Amino acid sequence: MTEQTVSSAVAVRDTGPAAMVEQYRTEYAALVPSHVNADQWIRLAVGAIRGNQDLEQAARTDVGVFLRELKTAARLGLEPGTEQFYLTPRKSKAHRGQKIIKGIVGYQGIIELIYRAGAVSSVVVETVRERDSFRYVIGRDERPVHDVDWFGGDRGELVGVYAYAVMKDGATSKVVILNRAQVMQAKAKSDGRNSDYSPWNTNEEAMWLKTAARRLAKWVPTSAEYLREQLRAQAEVAAELPAGDGPALPQPSVDLPDDDESGEDEGPIVAEFVDDDEPSTGWPEAAKPGQGAAR
Template identity: 80%
Template sequence: MTEQTVSNAVAVRDTGPAAMVEQYRDEYAALMPSHINADQWVRLAVGAIRGDKNLVLAAQNDVGVFLRELRTAARLGLEPGTEQFYLTPRKSKAHGGRKIIKGIVGYQGIVELIYRAGAVSSVIVETVRSNDSFQYTPGRDNRPVHGIDWFGAERGDLVGVYAYAVMKDGATSKVVVLNRAQVMQAKAKSDGAHSDFSPWNTNEEAMWLKTAARRLAKWVPTSAEYMREQLRARAEITAELPSDAPLPPQPTALTDEEPDEEDEAIEAEFVDEDEVA
């Protein structure tokens, strides 16, 4: 490789999508929850984009969209390019069918947001396979009883998924149980589910888990709202804040678009996996 070729390669690298993430490091850091390590977050984002040529090409088609999707991950405090927050190439009608980057909150991201709200001590999200045993009767059983033969034969096909949380006072949240048909209905609502790069095709079990976790998120705190109420209560006790004083504005766990209709009950208002308009 000639010196000129090397120089050109370095120039492309330094002006590409990954370099722009590093360039806007401070802006992303300002959006993140205080416990997030900004340098580590940026390294994950840069590693994700540089490690996948399909992501690079999609990001180059509209760097602004890519940076905006990362902004969502930063505001949520989720790790980009992981099962907390997937980065996927997705065809965009507004871009003439070319692929751009779409950020998708994964089930681990939803669970992380539930934990972060501070109301639960544990979150259980599990798939059920055809050779497992599963018992749960609403109104009779407090929690499902799920039996797995870890050392036996193949567990079989996915047949269902469930999720619940144990609150810090020991109570059990609503138990979400979905069968295959219900999960497939959720999949059918995603215009991007048939993309080769969709998590529905690259990590199907994780998307079953996400479907259940997302339903659970409607029944447990997942956003800053719970933490704001706790802050208000503590402040009232210590007389640091009058009971009717307004709280400072909080960053919303949202993209800049309006939430989908099906997401309105979810406090964290997660990014859906629909095709980009």
């Protein structure tokens, strides 16, 4: 960075992270997909920081990290500070234990990317609790039968989660089903699982849904363009940005590992079907009428 760029970045930083987002409005507007309202996206990003003191302090620790995470959300066209794209404070060893911002694609974000591929008419992602009735036999049932007594009081603890998609031709995708042990295995791979701010601790059910949605995304057409951008945005610390009216976005002070809250490799998902040669163990493997993005 030139001395002038550094000076400009420092000057903006002194006004706060939210003001920095406004400062780089042109750059972010150039990154979001054409179907996304850039002004609304900026308002969401600014509101997420201004409305949370912990997030604002974490953003100040390394503003380059904060702005980089917003770049990921912008390229994906996902709403920052929502269940599409979480913004969470995370302790960083490289910053001597101070908190920095970590962006995490949520289950609603994954489902949104599935819809963008244009091949599905609906996505179902649902958790199962111990007092629910759940039936699914591989090779016999096209889709799970999940009965819930919505007015019967406590449904009990989470015991499983499933996800599947209905294609536009009416066919059902591979059904993904995970039991508690399998979800806990995914959680154990998450570096941030013990953080007070981790979605595993602040919104556990959403992380169960995300784990199933991620598995489903391997079996249905997904927007490869957006996932490639996600991989690129997370891998690059100093990604190039289109020229804008303001100074270039400041970069993180250090390289940070891109750990994922679901404990799984993000990886690009190509927009094509994969042969179902995966053996079924435990529960068969797939979303939620109420919480999934069924349309």
